[in-house]
Amino acid sequence: MHDPTETPSLADPVTGDPVRPVSGLPRVLVVDDEASLRHLLRVILERLGYPLVEAGDGEEALALLDAHPDVRIVLSDVRMPRLSGLDLLRRLRERGVFVVMMSAYASTDLAVEALREGAYDFISKPFRADEIRACLQRIVEREQLAEENRKLRARVREQEEIDGFIGRSAAAREVMAVIERVASYPSTVLLTGESGTGKELLAHALHRRSPRADRPLVAVNCAAIPENLLESELFGHERGAFTGANRAHAGLFEQADGGTLLLDEIGDMPLVLQAKLLRVLEDGRVRRIGASRDLPVDVRVVAATARDLAEDAERGRFRRDLYFRLNVVHVRIPPLRERVDDIPLLTEVLIERAANRLGRDVRGASPEAMRCLVEFPWPGNVRQLENALERAVLMASGPRVELNDLPAELRHHGDADASPSTDGLLHAVPADTSDLSIKRHGAELERALIREALVRTGGNRSQAARLLDISYKALVYKVRNYGLEES
Numbered sequence: 001m002h003d004p005t006e007t008p009s010l011a012d013p014v015t016g017d018p019v020r021p022v023s024g025l026p027r028v029l030v031v032d033d034e035a036s037l038r039h040l041l042r043v044i045l046e047r048l049g050y051p052l053v054e055a056g057d058g059e060e061a062l063a064l065l066d067a068h069p070d071v072r073i074v075l076s077d078v079r080m081p082r083l084s085g086l087d088l089l090r091r092l093r094e095r096g097v098f099v100v101m102m103s104a105y106a107s108t109d110l111a112v113e114a115l116r117e118g119a120y121d122f123i124s125k126p127f128r129a130d131e132i133r134a135c136l137q138r139i140v141e142r143e144q145l146a147e148e149n150r151k152l153r154a155r156v157r158e159q160e161e162i163d164g165f166i167g168r169s170a171a172a173r174e175v176m177a178v179i180e181r182v183a184s185y186p187s188t189v190l191l192t193g194e195s196g197t198g199k200e201l202l203a204h205a206l207h208r209r210s211p212r213a214d215r216p217l218v219a220v221n222c223a224a225i226p227e228n229l230l231e232s233e234l235f236g237h238e239r240g241a242f243t244g245a246n247r248a249h250a251g252l253f254e255q256a257d258g259g260t261l262l263l264d265e266i267g268d269m270p271l272v273l274q275a276k277l278l279r280v281l282e283d284g285r286v287r288r289i290g291a292s293r294d295l296p297v298d299v300r301v302v303a304a305t306a307r308d309l310a311e312d313a314e315r316g317r318f319r320r321d322l323y324f325r326l327n328v329v330h331v332r333i334p335p336l337r338e339r340v341d342d343i344p345l346l347t348e349v350l351i352e353r354a355a356n357r358l359g360r361d362v363r364g365a366s367p368e369a370m371r372c373l374v375e376f377p378w379p380g381n382v383r384q385l386e387n388a389l390e391r392a393v394l395m396a397s398g399p400r401v402e403l404n405d406l407p408a409e410l411r412h413h414g415d416a417d418a419s420p421s422t423d424g425l426l427h428a429v430p431a432d433t434s435d436l437s438i439k440r441h442g443a444e445l446e447r448a449l450i451r452e453a454l455v456r457t458g459g460n461r462s463q464a465a466r467l468l469d470i471s472y473k474a475l476v477y478k479v480r481n482y483g484l485e486e487s
Contacts, residue, residue: 025140026072028052031061031088032102033080037125041075044129050136058083062091071097073139075132078103078110089117094361094399098139102127163205165198166349167342171334175202182329183209188281190266190326191304193333195460196383199304200264202333206302207260215259218252223268223462223472231273232289235280241290253286253297260300265462266326267307267318268472274319281325301326306463336378336385343374343385350386351401354393362393365401372403376410380458409455447482450475454484 028050030041038054045052053068055061057080065071074097078085089099101114104125111122121135160168162176182189183206191199200219207217225233232242236251252261263269269277280286281301285294303326312318336343347365355362365373369392378384392405403411453464465475479485 025050026143027068027070028073028075028136029055029061029064029068029071029097031055031058031074031076031080031085033057033077037077041132044132048133048136057081058085058088058091061088065092065095065097072143073097073136074099076101078114079105086114086117089114089119093118096361100135100139160345161349162202163208164201165205166346167339168345169339169341171339172342175331175333178329178331179205180209182206184211186300188300188326188328189302190309190328190330191302191333192309192330193306194335194381195306195463196381196458197333197335198382199333200262202331203260203262203302203304207300210260210300212259212300216256217260217262218256219262219264220252221264223265226473227270227273230270231276234273235276235286236288238288238290241288245290248288251286251288253280253299254295256299257297258299260302263301263303265305266303267305267309267312268462271317271319274322278319278322278325281322306460307466336381340374344370346382346385347373347389350389351393354386354390358390358393360393360396361399362396363400365392366403368403369401369406372406372410372413376413378458379456380460384458443482446478447484450478450482451484454479 025048028045030038030045030052031054032038032041033056035056038056042052042054050073053064053071055064058076059082061074061076062083065074074088074092076085076088076099078101080088083091085101085103089101092099098120099118100121100123101111101119102123102125103110114122120139123131123135160166160172162179165172165176167173167176179202189203189206191202193199203219204217207213220233222230232245232249232251234251234253236249236254237245239245239248263277280297283294284296284298286297287294307318309318309323309326313320313323336346347370351362351364354360373385373388380387388407388410389401391407392401395405396402397405449468450464453467454461456467457463461475461479462472465472468475470478
């Protein structure tokens with residue numbers, strides 16, 4: 001019979017040579033209520049080079065795990081006071097550690113139960129030192145392989161991501177390839193695509209890959225600033241140029257000198273300012289409001305819009321000459337519905353980011369949840385997907401996102417009675433058909449239309465304003481007035 005207190009001999013089973021300790025091995029937690037067994041395992045592990053801590057039962061083991069978060073392997077007896085080995089195993093499911101169960105009362109049923117509950121291996125007592133060594137070595141090799149796979153996935157992801165813009169589809173790769181090719185040149189770039197497709201991410205990618213990367217990247221939303229302020233914001237003003245101009249102000253072109261200026265929602269810029277912008281792009285000089293001389297500026301302009309500028313130019317809503325000047329390099333970013341193949345990759349990455357930011361141990365999505373994500377049309381594109389997945393990570397009660405964790409509008413997409421258009425607009429019609437006053441019920445209908453436009457555009461107000469055929473400023477006022485800020 002094996003004496004558990006006997007000093008074990010460790011040798012390679014093939015060569016017979018003594019086993020040398022290996023540095024950089026993971027910490028092991030030994031859990032056993034018998035001091036002699038803990039002593040035996042301590043001798044074995046120390047000779048192999050494993051750092052370790054010891055616990056006399058499951059409750060003490062949990063406390064030690066909190067104090068030593070670097071523990072990667074747990075060697076635990078099955079029968080122990082207070083908290084048994086199997087109960088400890090169940091408590092460790094979410095900890096991400098390898099658990100090896102040990103017992104002197106081993107049976108096939110007990111081993112199967114332990115493995116079913118998540119144990120990595122089951123070792124019968126009395127055991128040989130080489131059994132422990134071989135089991136731990138398999139775990140270490142598995143961890144090393146997993147780390148190599150993580151590094152390989154990271155290298156692959158580098159080819160599938162450019163400054164947060166992610167995709168492996170042909171359409172996404174084409175966009176990233178163009179960005180890489182033109183980033184180092186000063187040419188103007190026009191980024192077009194629906195709201196939420198990643199235009200701003202690509203603008204940052206252009207800047208960071210250019211010789212201007214150490215200079216400012218200045219961004220402005222042309223649709224969010226009133227016309228009377230936008231000119232001063234872009235081109236600056238001198239003191240006393242207009243009422244309230246108590247001091248001189250350097251415009252965004254001056255602030256971006258040597259760097260990059262992102263003109264977001266360029267399609268919403270007033271026509272009168274488009275002429276002045278064209279002169280700056282052609283001459284490389286800017287004149288502040290109220291100034292008598294021009295200032296030279298060296299700025300690379302990146303323009304972005306969700307509008308079809310070619311059509312707007314044909315209809316007279318956008319200057320043709322400015323359109324041609326901006327359209328030196330045109331990059332169209334496809335909507336998410338045109339690159340459905342990217343949704344699984346985006347889902348994996350966005351869940352990981354949200355989980356890390358929120359401190360949740362959630363990775364990946366179930367097949368049912370993924371099927372729902374792939375089938376949804378995503379009118380708000382990647383931004384809408386990101387928001388939906390952040391909500392799902394918060395709601396998840398397990399290690400992955402399940403179908404029920406997704407927002408209701410995703411899960412019920414396609415249901416005959418789930419259309420926001422049907423619900424929103426029909427509820428705006430008064431139930432009492434004797435009261436058909438447009439004055440009294442017009443506001444209800446207007447609120448329903450605004451809410452529907454916001455839903456269809458994933459919350460993008462510029463795009464919603466165009467659907468509603470009202471100005472951006474008017475939409476902002478109505479959204480606030482109707483209490484739709486959260487829509």
